[in-house]
Amino acid sequence: MNNTNKDFIIRWFTEVWNNSNPAVMDEMLHPDVKVHGVGETFTGSHLFKDFYDDFRKVYSNLKFDIEKMISEGDEIAALVNVFGIHTATGKEVHFSGVTIAKIEDGVLTSGWNYFDFLGLSKQVGNLEPEQLRK
Numbered sequence: 001m002n003n004t005n006k007d008f009i010i011r012w013f014t015e016v017w018n019n020s021n022p023a024v025m026d027e028m029l030h031p032d033v034k035v036h037g038v039g040e041t042f043t044g045s046h047l048f049k050d051f052y053d054d055f056r057k058v059y060s061n062l063k064f065d066i067e068k069m070i071s072e073g074d075e076i077a078a079l080v081n082v083f084g085i086h087t088a089t090g091k092e093v094h095f096s097g098v099t100i101a102k103i104e105d106g107v108l109t110s111g112w113n114y115f116d117f118l119g120l121s122k123q124v125g126n127l128e129p130e131q132l133r134k
Contacts, residue, residue, distance in 0.1 A: 005076040005103050006069055012101075012108070013064040013080065020062075022052060030107045037113030059084040059093065067096075075102050082115070086124040095120040 008028070015024040029045040038051050056062070062084040070077045077100045084093050097115025101108050 005071045005074070005101075008103055008106075008108075009069060009076050009078050009099075009101060010066065013066060013078075016052070017062055017064045020056070022049060025049060025052070028108055030104075030109045033108055034110040035113070036111065037115070058087055060087050061085045074104055075100060077101075080115075089124055091124055093120055093123045095123070 011024075012028060015021045016028070025045060025048070029048060031045050032043055033045050033048060034043050035041065035048050035051070038055075042048075062082065065081045065083070066078050067081055068079040077098060079096070079098050081096045082094065085091070086093050095116045097113065099114075100112040102110040
């Protein structure tokens, strides 16, 4: 495994998400980073920061635990378990997913995110069973 990529992704989840330190994004994200899987695909670190701010308003006490990592070339995949609190209801939430990040010249240039946002929505009551069948 590429230890540089491993260290990068560990730092990403530790600093940005677990330690609530968005300032680190300025040095870790390429200004034109392409982001998939957190709504519509978008380009730009400023748009990722907007997503981050919005997500942290809805979910607090977030803890991202990396379960497994696979690295090849300039890409790394991480299987992640996420724990937190839904701010509006106080409900504890847990969901998991995979991030595949492309890291070039020490910055994240693109990321594909496949998290169980449907399961997360069900946990906080945003989707009723009949809505899931539509």
